[in-house]
Amino acid sequence: MSVAALPSEGAGRAGLRLSLILLLAPALLWLGLLIILPHIQLLALSLKVKLGPRLYETGLTNYTEFFAESIYWSTLIRTAFISIAATALTLLIAFPVAYYIAKMIRGRRKNLLFVLALLPFWVSELIRTLGWIIILRETGLISLGLQWLGLIDQPVELLGNDAAILVGLVYTSMLFMVVPLVTVLDSLDDTLVEAGYDLGGNGFAVLREIIIPHAMPGIVAGCIIVFMLTLGNILTPALLGGKNSLWFTDQIFQKFIVRFNWEQGAAFGFLLLIVSSLVVWIGLKITRQSLASTMT
Amino acid sequence: MRNELLRTAAVSAVLVATMAVFSAAQAAELRLLTWSGYAPDDVVAQFEAETGIDVEVTFSNNEEMISKLRATRGAGFDLAQPSQDRIEGPQVEFEIYKPIDLSQIDTSLFIPSLLEATKGNTTVDGQVYGVPHVWGTSGLVVDRANAGDVADYGDLCNGSHAGKVSMRLKRPVLIGFAFSMGMDPFAAYSDPAEYEQILNKVAESLIACKADVKAFWEGGDQLISSISTGEVTAAMAWDTGGWKLNNENPDVTFVAPSSGALGWVDSFVLPARGENDEAAYKWINFVMQPEIAAKITGAAGNFTASQGADAFVSDTLKAQFNDSFPQEAIDNINWYPPVPAGLEDLEGRVLDRIRASG
Numbered sequence: 195m196s197v198a199a200l201p202s203e204g205a206g207r208a209g210l211r212l213s214l215i216l217l218l219a220p221a222l223l224w225l226g227l228l229i230i231l232p233h234i235q236l237l238a239l240s241l242k243v244k245l246g247p248r249l250y251e252t253g254l255t256n257y258t259e260f261f262a263e264s265i266y267w268s269t270l271i272r273t274a275f276i277s278i279a280a281t282a283l284t285l286l287i288a289f290p291v292a293y294y295i296a297k298m299i300r301g302r303r304k305n306l307l308f309v310l311a312l313l314p315f316w317v318s319e320l321i322r323t324l325g326w327i328i329i330l331r332e333t334g335l336i337s338l339g340l341q342w343l344g345l346i347d348q349p350v351e352l353l354g355n356d357a358a359i360l361v362g363l364v365y366t367s368m369l370f371m372v373v374p375l376v377t378v379l380d381s382l383d384d385t386l387v388e389a390g391y392d393l394g395g396n397g398f399a400v401l402r403e404i405i406i407p408h409a410m411p412g413i414v415a416g417c418i419i420v421f422m423l424t425l426g427n428i429l430t431p432a433l434l435g436g437k438n439s440l441w442f443t444d445q446i447f448q449k450f451i452v453r454f455n456w457e458q459g460a461a462f463g464f465l466l467l468i469v470s471s472l473v474v475w476i477g478l479k480i481t482r483q484s485l486a487s488t489m490t
Numbered sequence: 491m492r493n494e495l496l497r498t499a500a501v502s503a504v505l506v507a508t509m510a511v512f513s514a515a516q517a518a519e520l521r522l523l524t525w526s527g528y529a530p531d532d533v534v535a536q537f538e539a540e541t542g543i544d545v546e547v548t549f550s551n552n553e554e555m556i557s558k559l560r561a562t563r564g565a566g567f568d569l570a571q572p573s574q575d576r577i578e579g580p581q582v583e584f585e586i587y588k589p590i591d592l593s594q595i596d597t598s599l600f601i602p603s604l605l606e607a608t609k610g611n612t613t614v615d616g617q618v619y620g621v622p623h624v625w626g627t628s629g630l631v632v633d634r635a636n637a638g639d640v641a642d643y644g645d646l647c648n649g650s651h652a653g654k655v656s657m658r659l660k661r662p663v664l665i666g667f668a669f670s671m672g673m674d675p676f677a678a679y680s681d682p683a684e685y686e687q688i689l690n691k692v693a694e695s696l697i698a699c700k701a702d703v704k705a706f707w708e709g710g711d712q713l714i715s716s717i718s719t720g721e722v723t724a725a726m727a728w729d730t731g732g733w734k735l736n737n738e739n740p741d742v743t744f745v746a747p748s749s750g751a752l753g754w755v756d757s758f759v760l761p762a763r764g765e766n767d768e769a770a771y772k773w774i775n776f777v778m779q780p781e782i783a784a785k786i787t788g789a790a791g792n793f794t795a796s797q798g799a800d801a802f803v804s805d806t807l808k809a810q811f812n813d814s815f816p817q818e819a820i821d822n823i824n825w826y827p828p829v830p831a832g833l834e835d836l837e838g839r840v841l842d843r844i845r846a847s848g
Contacts, residue, residue: 296493451554
């Protein structure tokens with residue numbers, strides 16, 4: 195009896211396992227072929243040192259050169275800092291917007307506002323950035339407007355500085371902060387806020403003790419997404435930053451495409467990956483969140 | 491069982507048929523990697539009508555062409571058009587081209603001096619890898635009403651046009667400024683140590699000049715818009731950009747710098763794993779016919795290596811050319827010699843330094 199039952203049970207379990215493997219296969223293939231495999235290849239490439247035409251040896255020269263040449267590491271630090279600043283600024287602007295959408299209004303107007311926040315993303319990032327160029331350039335909207343009002347008598351150039359880059363980056367990443375914040379604030383029970391006021395808390399205390407702790411997973415998720423997008427952005431800094439735009443992704447692009455130096459470019463890519471993982475890890479530690487809690 | 495066999499047979503038959511159709515389509519296709527303007531729609535249409543070969547055009551630039559071909563080890567395209575000075579180095583380093591069979595090309599269509607010079611510059615191990623197509627120069631585009639005193643690259647940095655000058659932060663700017671400072675970078679190509687010294691001197695003066703630079707331009711359209719709005723009055727740029735602007739504003743034109751315009755020749759090469767050499771040779775022989783070459787000159791704004799094509803070029807462009815290039819300016823052109831492998835690493839480091847300064 196038991197002897198006859200065993201094989202069939204085994205077959206059932208094998209069938210289950212097979213269907214599980216089949217279910218997971220697309221995700222695993224995606225991970226393996228498009229993320230892990232290229233990264234292994236990139237790592238191998240970054241350890242190749244060019245001695246001459248078609249002559250390579252294995253070594254760490256590509257990495258040591260990064261630390262020896264101040265341009266490279268200072269660009270990476272600068273990129274990381276501006277990205278953090280852009281993320282903070284995005285959060286500051288997006289939080290009131292998200293709170294208003296989630297808590298202050300209801301029904302059709304809520305949907306309308308949400309769509310309005312989404313609207314700029316119906317055009318490509320390139321077009322949006324070119325729009326900013328039209329606004330900020332010397333012969334652009336702001337410069338001409340100020341002259342027309344008589345506030346300035348010379349055209350002003352607003353492009354080609356870090357502020358222009360920040361404006362572009364914040365504008366580009368707004369939506370990715372608003373959406374997680376709205377989701378998480380939607381789930382906040384209004385009675386909790388009321389109770390906070392009933393117990394004598396002022397607006398600031400309620401914000402600090404009730405709203406922000408509740409919204410923390412959304413804040414962290416939004417910050418991670420915005421930080422990653424900003425750090426990896428290449429278009430906005432290049433177009434709005436002009437001659438002073440130093441962005442690390444641009445350095446990587448230059449190494450790969452313009453200088454034909456794939457080995458160094460691969461090393462730079464890895465360093466960028468390490469820095470971004472590090473910043474996210476530190477951010478999670480400070481806010482005492484885990485990746486799992488921010489994703490639910 | 492029989493059903494399954496039948497099904498398998500049917501599926502494989504369909505597969506084979508699809509593959510046959512696919513490869514047949516591929517055989518009658520020319521995948522061309524070129525610069526914008528070098529394959530105008532009317533020329534492509536005429537070629538397709540005459541030969542029955544479909545042309546798939548991809549626009550690019552020197553660095554991108556080499557990078558693309560390097561990524562695939564020379565596959566994906568049947569004909570490419572890098573400049574003649576960018577053939578020897580990449581071939582030595584990455585083996586991305588294959589030799590040209592000159593017997594397949596009607597050499598009588600070419601201007602003999604240009605053909606010989608290009609053959610010489612693109613010879614690796616005794617085999618020719620390139621033939622010339624379009625030539626032109628880099629120099630200065632100047633708004634003569636506002637920056638009439640700019641006659642050489644160095645004048646961009648004399649301080650009197652601060653905030654109104656532009657250049658492209660690539661290798662031509664280093665070479666142009668080296669000539670303008672009285673050095674000969676081409677003579678130092680073979681001596682990396684000396685070349686590095688020249689680059690360092692150029693970098694020093696460009697870093698000092700950076701405050702005067704409005705922007706480092708990336709694409710031709712960007713430069714044209716900043717000059718036509720008056721934001722930039724003098725720039726280092728390609729001749730054709732200056733002539734395009736001249737059509738709208740007669741004050742703006744291309745000026746050959748007193749230390750010599752930098753002459754380039756974009757050429758034809760066969761990618762190492764190109765699949766349709768026959769179509770590639772047909773295209774070369776087709777576009778080098780004088781009438782067709784003149785059409786390309788009309789679209790790209792630069793003259794070609796086609797013998798006798800000048801007769802078909804518009805009078806406006808000819809007048810603009812003669813205005814920018816008196817005979818002594820033509821004799822003064824510094825033609826790019828082949829870039830030795832490895833030299834671009836040196837230049838890259840210097841360009842990074844300039845970009846990061848200030």
